[in-house]
Amino acid sequence: MNQQLTSRISIIILAVVMIIFGIYxxxxxxxxxxxxxxxxxxxIIWVYxxxxxxxxxxxxxxxxxxxxxxxxxxxTMLAIFVFTIHLPxxxxxxxxxxxxxxxxxxxxxLAIAAFALHIASNARTx
Numbered sequence: 001m002n003q004q005l006t007s008r009i010s011i012i013i014l015a016v017v018m019i020i021f022g023i024y025x026x027x028x029x030x031x032x033x034x035x036x037x038x039x040x041x042x043x044i045i046w047v048y049x050x051x052x053x054x055x056x057x058x059x060x061x062x063x064x065x066x067x068x069x070x071x072x073x074x075x076t077m078l079a080i081f082v083f084t085i086h087l088p089x090x091x092x093x094x095x096x097x098x099x100x101x102x103x104x105x106x107x108x109x110l111a112i113a114a115f116a117l118h119i120a121s122n123a124r125t126x
């Protein structure tokens with residue numbers, strides 16, 4: 001399997017994951033509302049905005065349209081989540097189980113952000 005095909009398959013897998021994340025945000029917004037910091041106004045609207053962002057990034061990756069911009073925006077959004085949601089949750093968790101969940105979310109979003117930046121750095125300017 002050549003490098004270009006492997007890269008394309010990886011991006012398609014990420015796009016599918018992003019679509020699933022986005023759909024989940026629309027299907028179960030109240031489950032995700034607890035992750036929106038209370039000091040940010042708007043509440044549940046941020047869950048829908050995030051779901052929409054995941055779906056739009058996935059569509060961009062699948063259609064090869066505005067890939068660099070989409071990947072940078074996706075990485076930025078995930079970095080914001082890492083530092084405003086997951087890191088504070090990790091540092092202030094009430095028990096070990098909650099701390100582990102926050103760490104897993106921290107690492108997951110950090111890894112996906114890194115992959116998105118890799119996609120951005122290799123995207124062709126069209």
